[in-house]
Amino acid sequence: MEARRDVFQAIADPTRREILNLIAHKSQNVSTIAENFEISRQAISLQIKILEECGLIKVNKQGRERHCRPQLEKLHEVAAWIEPFRKIWEARFNELDNLLDELQSRPKSEN
Template sequence: MRRDVFQAIADPTRRDIINLIAHKSLNLNTIAEQFDMSRPAISQHIKILSECGIIMINQQGRERYCEIQPKKLIEVVDWLEPFKKLWEGRFNQLDNLLSIIKKQKNEQ
């Protein structure tokens, strides 16, 4: 079953796993040690992340290492971009309004 990237990031544990391996690939045991849940539960989260294409699992000897695939997260960035522009515009309007209020207050 191929899952979508939004399904993967919907869960806080999966977001934490992404953050853990964002800078360095880690083996499954090292990842599991960071959480207060069973190894099978972590393995299920890893499986979902892998099915979504966010992580790739590489076999190195007897160990399996998880490595981030950041290109897949571009879908999230692309989806968020219009909202970012909208809120930047609103914050700029607020900054302008506050500047006007401050200027008027200083003139009094």
């Protein structure tokens, strides 16, 4: 039994991330997307299928062409997962900034 795909699987692959970057602001057809890569159109179609299964893109058939448009709301799951780590690192960097400010404000003879 195949595990259900999720947004984390989608963004784990650099090709899929680049596809998302390409269509983030403008829907594109599969052929136009494939022109940006050195892999086959079939391989790009597979990556697009995975992105669609993960709910990050919607593919609409218009005549013989398939157009991909972004559905980036699911990236909120990633942002929510990252947020606690961002807060930890932000606090650490603030502590480092404070320490550096303290060291720089000391007279030269103390350094």
